Amino acid sequence: MVAAVKTRSEGERMIDATDERRIDAVQFEAMAEEAVDRFVPEADFGAMAVIFNMVRLSGRVVADLEKTVHRPAGLTWASWRVMFALWVAGDLEPRVLAHLSGVSRASISATLNTLERDGHIVRSRSDSDRRVVTVSITDKARATIAEVVVRQSAREKTWAxxxxxxxxxxxxxxxxxxxxxxxxxxxxxxxxxxxxxxxx
Known part of the structure; x- marks a missing residue:
C-alpha cells in the first residue's frame, strides 16, 4: 500500500495509520528534521545529522555483534567489554575497569557478579589495603576471548x-x-x- 501522507492545518506531517510502507533511514531522518524544525527553527541540522546517524549506527553495530558474536558465546555486550578490557590491560580496580570498558559505575558491580558466577573473573583484596579490590580474568575467560575475538574481528571487517x-x-x-x-x-x-x- 502506498502511504497516505496527510497535512494538518498547522503544517504537521502525519502518516496514515493504515500505512504499510516501510520508512527507510533517509526518509525517517528527513521527517525528524522537519519535526524538529517546527519547534527549533534555529537548530543546527548538520550537527543533528552527525549525532542522529552516529547513534543509529552504534545501535545497529552493537545489536548485530551481540546477536552474532556475544550471545552465542554466552556473553552480553557489557560482559564482553569488561572481559576484553581485562584481557588487554591486565588486572584492574572496578572503577578503572568501568571507565575503560565503557560500562557505567552503577552497573559494573552487577556485570562483575555475573562474570564471577560464570567463572570468567575473580576478585581479590589487596594485602596492604583491604579496601582495594582487583579484578582478574580466569583461564576460562581467556579461552572464551580467544574464540570470540576471531569471530568479532571477522564481523567488524564485514561492517567496515x-x-x-x-x-x-x-x-x-x-x-x-x-x-x-x-x-x-x-x-x-x-x-x-x-x-x-x-x-x-
Missing amino acids: SVLSADEQKSFVRALRKMLAFHVPPVGSTGQPHGTNEEPE
Whole structure:
C-alpha cells in the first residue's frame, strides 16, 4: 500500500495509520528534521545529522555483534567489554575497569557478579589495603576471548568493508576527535575543550 501522507492545518506531517510502507533511514531522518524544525527553527541540522546517524549506527553495530558474536558465546555486550578490557590491560580496580570498558559505575558491580558466577573473573583484596579490590580474568575467560575475538574481528571487517581504506582512516580520525571532546555541563560558562581522555 502506498502511504497516505496527510497535512494538518498547522503544517504537521502525519502518516496514515493504515500505512504499510516501510520508512527507510533517509526518509525517517528527513521527517525528524522537519519535526524538529517546527519547534527549533534555529537548530543546527548538520550537527543533528552527525549525532542522529552516529547513534543509529552504534545501535545497529552493537545489536548485530551481540546477536552474532556475544550471545552465542554466552556473553552480553557489557560482559564482553569488561572481559576484553581485562584481557588487554591486565588486572584492574572496578572503577578503572568501568571507565575503560565503557560500562557505567552503577552497573559494573552487577556485570562483575555475573562474570564471577560464570567463572570468567575473580576478585581479590589487596594485602596492604583491604579496601582495594582487583579484578582478574580466569583461564576460562581467556579461552572464551580467544574464540570470540576471531569471530568479532571477522564481523567488524564485514561492517567496515563498505568504506575504503582512506574512508576508514578519516572516519576513525573524526570519531577520535569527538571522543576527545568534552562538552561543558548545561548552564556552564566554560568552553568545550579537547582532551586525551574519553568522557565518562
